[in-house]
Every structure is written in C-alpha cells, then in structure tokens.
Amino acid sequence: MPGPYNTDTTTDDLVSDYTSLIKGKVVLTTGVSAKSLGGFFVQSIAAANPECLILAARNAEKLAQMAAEITAAYPTVKVRTLQVDLASLQCVRAAATELNGWDDLPVIDVLVNNAGIMAVEYQLSPEGFESHLATNHLGPFLFTNLIMNKLAAAKEPRIVVVSSDGHRLSPVRFDDYNFDQGKTYNKWYAYGQSKTANMLFTISLARRLGIKYKLQAFSLHPGVIWTNLGSHLDWDTEFDGLRNADKILGNAEGWREFKIKPLERGAATHIYAAFDPSLKANNGAYLIDCHVADPLVDTVKPWATSSFEAERLWRLSEKLVGQEFSY
Template sequence: MAPYTSEASAVELVSDLAHEITGKVILITGVSPGGLGAVFAETISKAQPGLLILAGRTPSKVQQTADAVTKTHPGVKTRTLHLDLGSLQGARDAAAEMNGWTDVPAIDVLVNNAGIMATDFKLTPDGVECQFATNHLAPFLFTNLIMGKVVAAKAPRVVNVSSDGHRLNHVRFDDYNFRGGETYNKWFAYGQSKTANMLFALSLAEKLGQKKGLLAFSLHPGVIRTNLSTHLDWEVDVASLRAADKMFGNAEAWREFTFRSPEQGAATHVYAAFHPELKDHNGAYLQDSHVADPWTDTVKPWGTSLVEAERLWKLSEKLVGQEFSY
C-alpha cells in the first residue's frame, strides 16, 4: 500500500484494511450521528466486523447510529452501551455493565472518540474541570476498568482521539483546575485535555505493550465541522483561539484553517485501529494516516514525554481514587 495523504478517506482505508477488520469486536465511544465516531462505525461496517459496541451519553442518539449501521449492513451485529463521561460514576457504571457481558469476553479495538471542546468553565460532580475530566479522566477510568476484556483479545488496540490542539497547553499538574476558574481559558483547557489523550496512549503502550501485546495510539483527525463545535460562536471564538496560539508562538495563529470532510477525518481512526505497520510504532501520535513527524507536523514535546506520561498516570490515579498497576 502506498503512503496515504491528507486527502485519504475512511472508505479508502477500509477497502485496503478490510481483512484486518472482519470479525473483530470494536468498541467506539462518542457515536452521535454526524460525528466522527458515527462515520467511523458506519464505514468500517463495510468490512463486516464481528460486533460493534456503540457507546455514548444519549441512548437515543447512540441507537440512531446503530440503526444506520443495521440499515446499510444488516449482517453486522451492534450493541449499545450507555456511557456518560461527565462523571467518574458514569464511567464506572458503563464499565460494570460492559464487564457483565459474559458473551463478549474480549474487545479487539477500543476507540476513545468521545469528547468536548472549548466549553465554558465548569467543574464536574467530582470537582474536576470538565474538559480535562470528560476528555481524559473518565476515559482513563473506563479504559482501565475494562482492560481485562481488551487484553483478552489476540492483538488488542486502544485508540485515543486527540488533536493538534494539544499545542495549546501541556498538562498543568499544579493548576489543572485553573484555580477554580480564576486562570481559565477554554482553549488552554482543551489543549491540556488533548495532551492528556496523547500521554495516556503513551503510558498504555509503555505499561502493557510488552507484557500484554497491547498497541495504543493517539491521533489528530484534522479540522472538521462536526457537532463538537456547534456551541461555539466562531466570530468570537476563532479570535480567542488565535490569541491562544499567539501566546505559544504557534504558526497556526497566522494560518487559515483547512477543513476536511468527516469521511477524511475518520481516515486516521481506521489507520490507528487496524493498520499492521503500526506494530513497530507503539504509543505513537498519528495524523493524516501516518506517524506524525515532529519536524513537519504539529507535535509538541510535552505530548510525547514518558516523564510527563508517568506524572499524568499518577495524577489520574489520585483523582479517580484507584490505582492500576500493570
């Protein structure tokens, strides 16, 4: 297979990788219609996976995506899971349900796709800034609580959907809550959470790669108009985003955005979840269906540091009140 470009679509990659998808059990979070999770689910259905487990906060929206899969590919089995990442209890409840499914002993691929972006300041019921909690902390807990099923697979993978928005902040270990809103910037908070997605994948690869054969990756899907950003006032919020980039001296502050279709955005999801060449790049951050190059792509060193990854793991264990020693 020739190297993919930024123009590649999920359909193209599924065609190339169908033999890697057929028969597999795949759990996808954040599958509301119109989002990348739904596009990913519907596209990989063409390759006849064994089971799609579709997880999300709003059962009716999850069911819409399940129905869309069934309509176009009636031979593909689907199952829905209520997963509310707005609280740690929501993550625990979903994990408990998932672990109770004795007829699903293993999960081949877990795609942590759900997330929020640039929301106003809010603390979750657990007292954690909502973007950090929803995008990282609850998925950290959910993933680790169902890890027994993941590593029971023959060649398990975990994929965290991050963003080149990680350029907007490192993990603020001493101020992850932005002093109760006093130091809050919605883009800095988003950047922190996306860096956390990268570091979490790095930690999983480091802790479970050799021991259990787990492959873990993070990715940037590109800039796509989805329901992730429907709450934003772009006339105001693009200006605040550019100001945040200028604070870091990022080139994106002076560039025009290049938007992609959802089908192009989901291409790197497919690459991360199934491409066999990634076995030699465990823990990598991906973009445009390749391993991101820090010389030519936006890859900040704080998102690829094993030291930062371990610090985040310890902080995450503290915040969820549970240790995961592998």
C-alpha cells in the first residue's frame, strides 16, 4: 500500500488508496452529524462505494439530514439510520435489539465508536454513572458487545474506538469513577478517564476476540479539531483550564500550543484505523496521525496501555452494565 502516512495525510488520500478495501463493506458509525468527525468520515468513505453505511446518533433529525446528503451524493450506497442515546444503557439495549433485528444486514464489517462528549459539567447518566464514563465508555462497551454476533459474522471484523491524547489527564478511577458524587469533580479529568477507558477497551477486544473471530480493534487520537464536540465551551477561558489541569499533572501539554487540524486531516486516522491492512500486526494498538503511536515520541500514558488495567476495566464495565460477556 502507499504511505507512510502522517499528520498531513487527508481523508481523500486514504479513500483513494483504500478504495478496494472500502468497497462492499458494511460500516456502522456512531456520533454522525454535520461538521463532526463521524459525519466527515462517513461522507468521505461513501465515495468508495461501501455496501451500506449505518449512521447512528442521538438526534433523529440530524441523522435524517446526513442520510439524505449521502444518498443525494452517492445514490448507489445504501444508508440506514439508528437512533441511540449512548448515555442511557436502556436506550443502548433498545438500539442493539433493533439493529440485531435487521435480517437483511446480517454482517457488520466495521464498527466505529466515534460518538462522545467532552468537558461537560458534572451530571449523572440515567443509571447513575458520571456522564463522560457513561457516554464515552459504558454505552459503547455495551452496544459493541450486544451486536457482536453481526461483527463476528464478518470475514475480518474491525472495531475502531475514538479516544484522545486527553487520556493523559486521568487513569481509570476504579474506586471512585463518580468523583465522590461530584465533590472532587474536574471535567478534564473526567474526560481523561473516559478516553483512557476507550484505549483499554480496544486492548481487551483484541485480546479476547482477535483469535476467536479474527477481530481487530484500534483506538485513536484524531488530533485537536474544531467540531461540535466542544461547541458548548468558551475556549477563551477553557484553554487555560485545560492547561492548568495539565500543569498540575506535570504534562508537557500544559506549556505547549495546541496544533489545530481541519476535518479532512482529523478524520484521516479514522479511515486508517478502519481499513489499513498493515495494522493486523498491531492488534489493540493506539493510533495517532495515521501511524501506531510511539510512546517515546507521542503522548501515550502507561495506564492506558496496560493489559492488567484493561482486564480490570472489562470486569468493572460488566458489573456496571449488569451483564457478562464471556469470550
């Protein structure tokens, strides 16, 4: 394959290189809306003629709009929509049941867990979990496992989980994931905990299902991008809050300037993670700028790459969602 790829690689570059790998695939992406990484990802790969794009998001109106745009631009690509609120385990179960009932789509080749929230004020999910952990990890954890039969039916299924170098802000707080019911809450540390969970989740998927189903799983940092994810934040003040959090933790990012990427470069690592064939040798890896992250160069914290921590998180997640998945 062409390459090597880097921070300047665009979605167009990769779609051109991977057309034969994308064509005919069924791809399910969560968090799909206009001007989002998920939306840009599905619009980009639609050009390579996948068999079906399943668009999942909380807002039905935005889903319909995105589906209509793709259908208008690429009428030969089948598009389906699935409404799901990942913050609610009840909604996740209902969406998984609906999807599993689609007998005309027995196989999902690629699942991209892209949806997420960032740096919101303290709130609990309907089941009583801190909202970042619920939306960014527990919902995707449950959803992924509930639709595993459709993924397992694929020849070489692949799961992508969108994490962040924000994992540097916190390990998983196994004994206090709810921040003492908000008393010690810091929105950046809560975001960091959920992004660490994303990375550990992919490690567990690769270890548990890599041989059994030939399943590959990867987490990634897309870069710093202006999207809807941070639209609720006043960045004139929030950058200071983030830098202070980093400085307290001793992270180099507390003193650096953030390099902003446009969407066409930000979503490139999504495509790389979802389709690059050379990644088979690095199952469970964390990716950045269209390459496997190098802990000596890139931001990679040891708490997010530990198989021991991954196993602890899997067991905690099963306990919190109230269901065991014995692979």
